[in-house]
Amino acid sequence: MSLQFFDTRRRKKLPFTPLHDGKVGVYNCGPTIYDFAHIGNFRSYIFTDTLRRWLEVKGFDVLQVMNLTDVDDKTIRRSQEEKLPLNDYTARYREAFFADIDTLNIQRAHVYPEATTHIDVMVELVQNLLDSGNAYKAEDGSIYFSVSSFANYGTLSGKRLEDLRVGERVSSDEYESKDDVRDFALWKAYDEADGDVFWETPFGKGRPGWHLECSAMSTKYLGHDFDIHTGGVDLVFPHHENEIAQSLCGIGGDFAHWWLHNEHLIIEGRKMSKSLGNFYTLRDIIEMGYSPREIRYVLAATHYRSKLNFTFDGLKAARAAIERIDEFHASWATYPEGEAVPEATEAIERAEAGFFSAMDDDLNVSGALAHVFTLIREINALHHEGRATQGLLPQLTELWEKFDHALSLFNPFGEEAADPESERIDALVAERWQARADKNWARADEIRDQLAAEGIELKDGADGTRWKRK
RNA sequence: GGCGGCGUGGCCAAGUGGCUAAGGCGAAGGUCUGCAAAACCUUUAUUCGCCGGUUCGAAUCCGGCCGCCGCCUCCA
Numbered sequence: 001m002s003l004q005f006f007d008t009r010r011r012k013k014l015p016f017t018p019l020h021d022g023k024v025g026v027y028n029c030g031p032t033i034y035d036f037a038h039i040g041n042f043r044s045y046i047f048t049d050t051l052r053r054w055l056e057v058k059g060f061d062v063l064q065v066m067n068l069t070d071v072d073d074k075t076i077r078r079s080q081e082e083k084l085p086l087n088d089y090t091a092r093y094r095e096a097f098f099a100d101i102d103t104l105n106i107q108r109a110h111v112y113p114e115a116t117t118h119i120d121v122m123v124e125l126v127q128n129l130l131d132s133g134n135a136y137k138a139e140d141g142s143i144y145f146s147v148s149s150f151a152n153y154g155t156l157s158g159k160r161l162e163d164l165r166v167g168e169r170v171s172s173d174e175y176e177s178k179d180d181v182r183d184f185a186l187w188k189a190y191d192e193a194d195g196d197v198f199w200e201t202p203f204g205k206g207r208p209g210w211h212l213e214c215s216a217m218s219t220k221y222l223g224h225d226f227d228i229h230t231g232g233v234d235l236v237f238p239h240h241e242n243e244i245a246q247s248l249c250g251i252g253g254d255f256a257h258w259w260l261h262n263e264h265l266i267i268e269g270r271k272m273s274k275s276l277g278n279f280y281t282l283r284d285i286i287e288m289g290y291s292p293r294e295i296r297y298v299l300a301a302t303h304y305r306s307k308l309n310f311t312f313d314g315l316k317a318a319r320a321a322i323e324r325i326d327e328f329h330a331s332w333a334t335y336p337e338g339e340a341v342p343e344a345t346e347a348i349e350r351a352e353a354g355f356f357s358a359m360d361d362d363l364n365v366s367g368a369l370a371h372v373f374t375l376i377r378e379i380n381a382l383h384h385e386g387r388a389t390q391g392l393l394p395q396l397t398e399l400w401e402k403f404d405h406a407l408s409l410f411n412p413f414g415e416e417a418a419d420p421e422s423e424r425i426d427a428l429v430a431e432r433w434q435a436r437a438d439k440n441w442a443r444a445d446e447i448r449d450q451l452a453a454e455g456i457e458l459k460d461g462a463d464g465t466r467w468k469r470k
Numbered sequence: 471g472g473c474g475g476c477g478u479g480g481c482c483a484a485g486u487g488g489c490u491a492a493g494g495c496g497a498a499g500g501u502c503u504g505c506a507a508a509a510c511c512u513u514u515a516u517u518c519g520c521c522g523g524u525u526c527g528a529a530u531c532c533g534g535c536c537g538c539c540g541c542c543u544c545c546a
Binding site: 040044047072074157160163164210234237239262266297298301302305306309313316317321323324328354365374377381383385436448457459460461 | 492508509
């Protein structure tokens with residue numbers, strides 16, 4: 001099967017071919033850096049990371065761009081509450097964001113453009129839209145995009161202008177100065193409440209509207225036509241719809257050719273919200289004692305277009321699944337010398353084919369994981385018979401690294417690797433090994449109990465004991 | 471009112487016309503082991519919300535019903 005993705009606009013899975021041979025440009029709607037990102041945000045970033053990683057495994061040269069929104073109503077308000085200049089305020093959360101994605105082993109995008117450092121390209125776009133007649137300056141001094149000037153408005157989300165329930169959910173006075181309540185702001189005129197946050201432009205003093213930055217920055221780094229644009233489902237309308245309208249009218253080209261959207265997650269079956277008390281940042285979950293890899297596993301293991309039920313039972317199940325993965329990986333070192341048996345080679349080849357076809361099918365991570373676990377079971381069964389040998393390791397290792405490149409779930413993350421007490425523990429384990437050789441079961445069990453009390457589990461093998469923190 | 475999604479074993483979760491309905495977790499029994507742990511083997515959905523229909527054949531397509539949910543406002 002060839003690589004295919006589900007495109008929101010065309011509403012079906014279609015074979016993916018990039019605009020330029022071997023190269024793929026991807027733009028991800030990123031965070032607004034006014035607070036710590038929550039666990040739902042990270043589902044999006046795990047999704048975009050998986051997309052980028054899979055494209056890389058498939059041999060594409062990927063250019064990934066993710067915006068950081070560093071100016072909007074909430075950001076301005078919060079910075080004022082803390083009496084900090086906007087940049088000082090956002091710096092704290094920009095730093096936290098990068099620390100968090102590093103924690104989850106999410107690869108860094110190649111470019112992280114920020115709104116406040118791209119005012120010039122946004123101003124140019126607004127000017128183009130004014131010149132082309134797609135935008136107008138309202139009485140309040142703000143610049144609005146005229147939705148009715150763009151015949152194809154609504155093609156991404158499947159909404160028709162006449163169906164929109166205008167004014168029903170937002171007080172109408174907010175829209176007093178617009179020609180049409182469905183028009184959206186490109187440029188917001190300066191208001192005293194904005195304090196010192198404003199830019200002087202040919203069309204007035206103010207700040208950019210929300211949708212503008214993504215059109216301006218994506219095309220600046222990826223071109224007027226680029227391959228893939230991603231975001232959460234909530235962004236389909238109006239954010240992405242508006243991006244399309246302003247880009248097509250003010251920049252030209254076809255803008256993004258593929259639109260991929262990830263579903264949200266729910267927590268223990270309920271929508272995540274602060275009022276329900278089930279709102280978690282990544283840091284909250286880490287503090288509860290779950291490892292980054294366990295969290296990544298849970299966030300990755302449900303297909304990105306399905307609602308993910310994030311539960312603590314699920315995190316525990318992920319812990320057990322990862323232990324199985326790590327046990328398998330660790331057991332390679334105990335394989336005896338010898339050529340690979342045909343069953344082993346065949347199992348590895350089946351796993352590779354299955355994993356690739358699942359991932360090629362719109363990033364079916366659950367399906368891909370099933371093939372990994374089947375491989376683990378089959379090779380373990382051979383190992384049980386003494387027929388898993390060193391000879392199969394080159395092929396297995398190569399495939400394992402591909403798996404890990406794609407999903408980053410199969411090798412320990414950096415901070416898991418080293419244990420500060422390994423020397424002391426190794427010494428106790430060695431002493432116990434000797435005690436067992438002397439058939440001094442009392443001493444052997446005493447050491448095992450002592451380590452168990454510290455949360456360290458021992459596994460005796462034929463030629464040594466391995467240990468692990470639970 | 472408009473548009474759209476979902477309902478698969480105890481839990482999580484693939485599969486969307488046809489081999490025995492993936493896989494993980496959990497549970498039960500067994501093998502191995504000084505005892506454990508891990509590993510291995512076996513068992514755990516004659517059935518995919520319910521009722522009809524289309525078809526040689528449906529969890530997969532169509533219709534109806536029940537239940538849950540999303541978007542139409544900021545939001546991953």
